[in-house]
Amino acid sequence: MCWSANTLIISPLYRQSRIFDREGLDLDRSTLADWVGKTTALLEPLADAIGRHVLSAEAIFADDTPVSMLAPGTGKTRTARLWTYARDERPWAVPLRGRTTSSSAPRQAARPPPSPTP
Incomplete structure (x- = not known):
């Protein structure tokens, strides 16, 4: 339980x-x-x-969900992130080239670098 x-x-x-x-x-x-x-x-x-x-998979969808997490020893919360990845198996006309990234550190306004074009 x-x-x-x-x-x-x-x-x-x-x-x-x-x-x-x-x-x-x-x-x-x-x-x-x-x-x-x-x-x-x-x-x-x-x-x-x-x-x-x-x-x-050739196509992956990602979701970045912010959640509150208790910061140990401070009695306050900070923002943590839950990253969920889903595979898409539908047929695509063009092969996709993707890039994945993950981080547990606060990202603020930072974004992952763009994927290189094929």
Whole structure:
């Protein structure tokens, strides 16, 4: 439950620990964090395979969504970004040459460099 609740319901682990405690289960936040870490490690090969499949397409669509993220130790939030890539398998008349980029640093007004023309 901790992994699905953390990713689907977006419930922080400390809150999940309290929910479990109300149900009579003593699960410390560190235990839940360990489970999330192990689940992430187990799913990493699958995520890598999906990423290779998506990025091998001739046409890729990207979405850059800003979200608020708590900045550790400051009690404030900062802008983080979720980047989603989608593969387009529709037939195209002309082969496309694309370029991908990603960054976890704030981009402000910076944009990726334009793709070279074929």
